[in-house]
Amino acid sequence: MxxxxxxxxxxxxxxxxxxxxxxxxxxxxxxxxxxxxxxxxxxxxxxxxxxxxxxxxxxxxxxxxxxxxxxxxxxxxxxxxxxxxxxxxxxxxxxxxxxxxxxxxxxxxxxxxxxxxxxxxxxxxxxxxxxxxxxxxxxxxxxxxxxxxxxxxxxxxxxxxxxxxxxxxxxxxxxxxxxxxxxxxxxxxxxxxxxxxxxxxxxxxxxxxxxxxxxxxxxxxxxxxxxxxxIGLFSEILFFFSSLTLFMAGVGANLEMDFKKIIAFSTLSQLGLIMMILSLGKVEFAFFHLLMHALFKSMLFLCAGLVIHNMSGVQDLRYLGNFFSYSPMICGCMGLASMSLFGFPFMGGFYSKDLILEYVYMSNENMIYLLLLIVSTGLTVMYCMRMMYYVVWKGIMMSLYYSVDLDKKMIFPIYMLSLTVILLGNLMSWLIFSYEELVVLSNFSKLLNLFLIVFMFLIFFILYINKIKGFSMGNIYIFLSSMWFMSFLTSYIFLFSYKKMSKYSEYDWMWMEEFGPSMLLNFMEKGSTMSQWFQNNYLNSVLLILISYVIIILIMI
Known part of the structure; x- marks a missing residue:
């Protein structure tokens, strides 16, 4: 099927x-x-x-x-x-x-x-x-x-x-x-x-x-x-919320240890980026990145699913690692999707993401928004490298728990999506943009994205490869890792508040019972009693009806 x-x-x-x-x-x-x-x-x-x-x-x-x-x-x-x-x-x-x-x-x-x-x-x-x-x-x-x-x-x-x-x-x-x-x-x-x-x-x-x-x-x-x-007001509101979403998702992905949730945070950050460029009125840019994101993100999820499937359902990054020795091709496809995610040159996501970033640089936006965008782009490189480091290289002893099952039905979709990630970025840019989009930037701004990738690579090697421990953040860590307490607030609003409201539903059920089935049952019982009386006293009922008709006629006269 x-x-x-x-x-x-x-x-x-x-x-x-x-x-x-x-x-x-x-x-x-x-x-x-x-x-x-x-x-x-x-x-x-x-x-x-x-x-x-x-x-x-x-x-x-x-x-x-x-x-x-x-x-x-x-x-x-x-x-x-x-x-x-x-x-x-x-x-x-x-x-x-x-x-x-x-x-x-x-x-x-x-x-x-x-x-x-x-x-x-x-x-x-x-x-x-x-x-x-x-x-x-x-x-x-x-x-x-x-x-x-x-x-x-x-x-x-x-x-x-x-x-x-x-x-x-x-x-x-x-x-x-x-x-x-x-x-x-x-x-x-x-x-x-x-x-x-x-x-x-x-x-x-x-x-x-x-x-x-x-x-x-x-x-x-x-x-x-x-x-x-x-309408300027709509654009400003959406640009503000999308910038916050982009930054919040980037920070959350770097603090998360669940494999699938890291990819979910990466989806959230890319959606924020698409909303940001959409609020500036560049519909073609947003649509182009939406298509490329669909291809490389589905490929990344399928690679993650293959790793989790071989790890018997374990999703914690601390229990994963050394998957490269079992399937170099799948790890290569995962690296391909990750590089496309943070806009490595000539990958599928590069043609859309780099164009979006350059246009935002050129649009003379607020300096705070630009700083959020630059930091969020660097965080994207960081969590992609962190995810690859934990899954592909780190954790040699965890390889004892792998049960390798590289079914062709699971590998074929990954290979097909990898071809689209490599080829469709350039092809779609030719098809979608029938005109040349002029982006005027200084040399520094033009090379800023490449500098960010190289700089975040260096930061990653300093923090993770050399195992330099950072400062203890305490409650700040809880704040950042819980999506700025939104997960707690949403759980309270949609789960606990409804649970409390359900206690008051007993009164509603009482009124519904009283004016619904119970009232209908009483009405039917009284109706059946009256019908039974008419049947048992047929002659009396006919005389009663005739007398009532005569009285009504006399009153009308």
Whole structure:
């Protein structure tokens, strides 16, 4: 089942890529419209928008999904609910396809809610207490964005239509709602804590969720609503929160010891970077980095899943190490994805990330924002090297715990994604940017990214290779490693507060019982008693009815 569906999605991705080339070379846009029903002057329509943006993003989603499903056939080998898992992943992909293809807010909310519901089912797949808590945090955080979309739908009813492609200007309130929805799905501050919590799901699901589906849905929505960022207030607010998210995720990744959560923090930092450039109005840059991030992040998760699978489910970095001696090729692919993550020259992520950083340098932003961006970029290099150091080289004695299982079904998707990471960066830059983007910088600013990489390499070797201990941070460490206490606050708001509120639900159940089933039961008992009396006293009841009719007629006369 996994293999057949995986290759089906792979073939579909190539067909979509062929259609993308047709659309972009001939500069075509197709809109397929179907009217479901018409209520007064408001039409309920179903749209399918086919342009180069939707086709290219759909290609990446289908390609990554096919690789993840093929990978899952071996990863979920001993699971009794493999078919259920496969159907959930396919439903997840279907929701994302609906979100991509439909520019109508009614259709978008179907895909949007589908992503939230299926992600909850996948996060709680292992059915433990931690999984249930993580799933509840995930779904309740995303419900904030769902409510914002629903309020925007109600607001758009004033126009008599739900089509977001028909308007170039929107009211302020509706724009704020759309941005809140995008921030919740892309886990920007203050909605960041659900993204590391979603690591309770199986690793193939994490690869799909954190690369091209759930976390990218909010960014894709804001890309479609890019005219909102012509309003200066929206751009400044989003730039502020995305800068904080980028810095917070970089610091948290350097203090985390859970292998999958480090990659989750790296996803959060890249989402902050994409939101930052999107707030500056450079939609093409944001979309380009979104695509490249989907490819190398899914590859990094699949490599991590292979290591965890061979380590019998252990995710703590302190128990990993020396994997290079067992599989040099997989370690090489992991290093390739890591280098693409921090923008090593001529890797896939270099063509998008370096362009974004150079444009921000040129945009004359606030010096504090620039300092946050530079420090966060250096932290990206640091946590990538730290992760590779712990997994690939350190911990020779931990090799006793490895049970090597390098199945071809798990290796093939990693090799395919590594080819895309190497080749598609340059190719997509030629396809997406039909014009030359002029970036005017000094020599120092132009070489600043390369200096950062080299400098952070040196810092890493000083701190980790030479084992120089840092200062004890105490409570500051707890503050930084807990996402600035957001994980505690979110747990309190979404878990403990609901637990306390459930105590008061007994009163609600009493009123519902009194005015619901109990009242209906009493009414039916009295009705049956009256009916039984009429049946037993048939003649008397007929006389009573006639007398009542006569009395009514006399009163009316």
């Amino acid at each position: 996994f293999i057949s569906w995986g290759f089906f999605l792979l073939v579909m991705s190539f067909l979509v890529m062929y259609f993308f080339l047709f659309v972009i070379f001939f500069n075509k846009i197709f809109i397929i419209e179907y009217i479901l029903y018409c209520l007064l002057n408001m039409e309920m329509k179903m749209y399918f928008l086919v342009d180069w943006v939707s086709m290219l993003f759909l290609f990446v989603v289908l390609f990554v999904s096919s690789m993840v499903i093929i990978y899952s056939d071996s990863y979920m080998l001993g699971d009794n609910n493999k078919n259920y898992f496969c159907l959930m992943v396919l439903l997840f992909v279907l929701s994302m396809v609906m979100l991509i293809m439909c520019p109508n807010l009614i259709m978008i909310i179907l895909g949007w809610d589908g992503l939230g519901l299926v992600s909850y089912l996948l996060v709680i797949y292992y059915q433990s207490k931690d999984s249930y808590n993580s799933g509840m945090i995930t779904v309740m955080s995303n419900r904030v964005g769902d409510v914002a979309i629903l309020l925007a739908l109600v607001f758009l009813m004033n126009f008599g239509c739900y089509d977001m492609i028909m308007y170039n200007k929107m009211y302020l309130f509706c724009g704020v709602l759309v941005i809140i929805a995008g921030m919740t799905k892309s886990a920007q501050i203050p909605f960041s804590s659900w993204l590391p919590a979603a690591m309770a799901a199986p690793t193939p699901v994490s690869s799909l969720v954190h690369s091209s589906t759930l976390v990218t849905a909010g960014i894709y929505l804001l890309i479609r609503f890019n005219f909102l960022f012509k």
